[in-house]
Amino acid sequence: MLKSVRITAVAAAICLASILPLSAQIPSPQDHFGFRMGADRQLVSAEGIEQYFELVASQSDRVRIIDLGSSTEGHRTIGAVVSAPENIRNLESIRATNLRFADPRTLSPEEAKRLAASQKTIVVIGASIHASE
Secondary structure (H helix, E strand, C coil), rough: CCHHHHHHHHHHHHHHHHHCCCCCCCCCCCHHHEEEEEEEECCCCHHHHHHHHHHHHCCCCCCCEEEEEEEECCCEEEEEEECCCCHHCCCCHHHHHHHCCHHHHHHCHHHHHHHHHCCCCCCCCCCCCCCCC
């Protein structure tokens, strides 16, 4: 399970590093961890990844960390929301609108079209790897 979390977080870190503004004082994953992400025989602990994302979120208005719950082993599972600062500020509103789509029977066709036209696109990136420890 931890390997799965690590790979997911590494993939997200690579995406995150590619969109951060150059002016940010946030270390790249390579600078922070001391090796290139994806390098052979180099893995970061789940705790290390969590700390890196907390660092990035504390220094950027483009990232917010959300708690997704606990893993089966009781470890914290996080998600990193990466978006424009305006979207980060309006996450609760975006979430509330998405929840309205959960049961389309509660929306008229006109309201569904209006909400869909104004709603943000959401992409979830996940990856996993399984290995014995």
